[in-house]
Amino acid sequence: MDIERPNGSPRSSGGGGLPVGSPRQPGARPRGCDAGHRHHLAGWEPLSGEDLLERLRITGRPRPRAHPDLVERLRSGLESGLRAGGRGDIGGRPGSPPSPPVGLCHPAPLVVTKDRLTRALACEAHHHASESGQRPVSVALACGAIVDALFRQLVTVGSIGDAMTDGLAALAVDDRRSDLVGWVERLSGTERDELGAEVERQAEGLRRRWPALDPAWLPRTQEAMRVRLADGAFELSTRVDLAIGRPAGDVASVAIVEVKSGSHRAEHRADLHFSALLETLRSPAPPFVVATYYTRTGELDVDPVTDELLVGAARRTLMGSRLLADLARGAEPGRTAKPLCGRCSVLTDDVGQRHPGGPGPWAHGDRDGDGAAR
Amino acid sequence: MTAVERTAALTGPPLAPVASTVREELRDRLVEGVGAAVAPLPADDPVVVTLPLLRRARARPDLLASAEEPFAWRPAFVRRSLGLAVVDACADGRFRSPLDAVGPVASLAVDRWRETGWRTFHWEPWMAGLAEGARAVVLAEAAGWATSLWSSLDWSSLDPRTRIGGADDQWVCPASNTVRLKGRSDVRVPLAARGPRAPAEGNREAVALVSLSGGCPSPAWREELAYLALVASLRSPSRPVPARVLGLWPDAGADRVVEVDEGALTAAADLVAATVTAVVEARHSVPA
Helix, strand or coil: CCCCCCCCCCCCCCCCCCCCCCCCCCCCCCCCCCHHHCCCECCECCCCHHHHHHHHHCCCCCCCECCHHHHHHHHHHHHHHHHHCCCHHHCCCCCCCCCCCCCCCCCCCEEECHHHHHHHHHCHHHHHHHHHCCCCCCHHHHHHHHHHHHHHHHHHHCCCCCHHHHHHHHHHCCCCCHHHHHHHHCCCHHHHHHHHHHHHHHHHHHHHHCCCCCHHHCCEEEEEEEEEECCCCEEEEEEEEEEECCCCCCECCCEEEEEECCCCCCHHHHHHHHHHHHHHHHCCCCCCEEEEEECCCCEEEEEECCHHHHHHHHHHHHHHHHHHHHHHCCCCCCCCCCCCCCHHHCCHHHHCCCCCCCCCHHHHHHHHHCCCCC | CCHHHHHHHHHCCCCCCCCHHHHHHHHHHHHHHHHHHCCCCCCCCCEEECHHHHHHHHHCHHHCCCCCCCCCCCHHHHHHHHHHHHHHHHHCCCCCCHHHHHHHHHHHHHHHHHHHCCCCCCCHHHHHCCCHHHHHHHHHHHHHHHHHHHCCCCHHHCCCCCEECCCCEEEECCCCCCEEEEECCCEEEECCCCCCCCCCCCCCCCEEEEEECCCCCCCCHHHHHHHHHHHHHHHCCCCCCCCEEEEEEHHHCEEEEEECCHHHHHHHHHHHHHHHHHHHHHHHHCCC
16 A cells, blocks of 8 residues: 555546545644645745645656666666776776775775765765764754654654654654754753744644645654665665655555755755665665655655656765765865855865855755764 | 565475474583683673674674663664554554554553553653653654564464564573573464475474564674574474574565574574674673
């Protein structure tokens, strides 16, 4: 079973709809659009309830089928590229040590996450600095972590109480985030009020717009995905905010949703594609859709999964993984800041130059609080 | 592999029963080998062998000598026990999915503890004191764990006597009370006696074990899965050796099956001996 309409249920003109009579948590969230609750942003109205779910479910494309040949090609391409080592697509670099045979270099796997990929591809110097130093906490990161926790709570228990209280209580029992609680408690009154107001604003958006998910669709939050490659020398690893749909059989049945509390960033789609690649490599069929839900605006950015998307994700993953392997072997990081590196605009010491017009604290999102395990 | 195919592989007829003499030889071998390895340890310095220890000894031997952190409840420690209760409730037909079940099952356990003081899971008092946001994290973790197990098997085709959860298998090495083997299987499935071997002694009441783990299968997955069968067979010499063990690694979308025979059990016993030796050496390497 996936999040398809049950057999015999009438279909909408869009080719499908929600199961009739799907459950709703009493008093928690809408099942459809409520005009009175819609948020208006320059004439654009975010989707809510059933409309939001429909947007996620109806991609306008046929659901991908299990494609063992494609999966084998993706896997073998990654395997052979990683075994070959070096910087491959972007060429070798003077000073890069020769690549020893895989297996001798990293007894423990080199863990490749979406954050590491993005950092390395955007700016090697910044990635290098990030890996060797403690990650700075920011108001935006704290907001992202709290909103992530609230989203998880909403999906699991169907309601959110006092947003800051619930969010901080969740972080306090989360080993990966518990340090944020002390940081928030040490904020000045003004900063904490500002954070609390933004968290409450985004939580209210979630309460009003995010649809109740039928438990029969097996929604699971913070789902880990891991794929080992090249005899275990590399481990691709991610954690998605929400996966819906029973594990795929012959036809794709899983949708993946990432929640972001900040604004659009170019790498969000690449992050989603990385998750789609991992789900494809670990499951019989790819996910049929990946999407980012922006809690600040209520926008849902939907990306149907295609073969081309997966091939592109594999290429990017290979390129970034090679870079990460080179850096792990001690290669000198490139020192050129790139436009994709949002952090270089505020961390000039890493690269010796500053981008004009760095993003503000809410716009930056600092990876929206994504943890190191992602 | 689909849940139906995986379940069919799990519940197929056992290949060949392990002779009781093999089990006795393995037991003697472990008593001798492990007993000698731990001889230098003081009696109050026990070695408890578990599946996570076997894995850590290979992946992170540098951590073997580390002192264990003082125990404190956290969501990851509740995940499995609550998750198993959730799967049990779904398999019984009380709920249609893990997300439906997780809240009521947790609440029922806490309510029972409040009424009677009885702790079925041990975490009830901790859970009772959690704020709503923290409780939601625990429920989400357990629901995720349970969903992985629930969607991995075709529960409708399993023998009704299938046991979900239950006590760990334990065996204390009789040569030395400082070594204890613990095996934790998530599901025990009775295997129907069928096929040409059905009447033969040893096929009756054979079981298959299921173990769910995080991460990816290690290179030693065969020995690790066979370890669960080894502990079960040492613990209960009168029962048949488990016929097979299914390992599930949902993070990686991986599953592996070990058919338990003499070779598999011997390899598992060798892994135990090597791990105990590594633990003893690590403890000796720590300056007093």
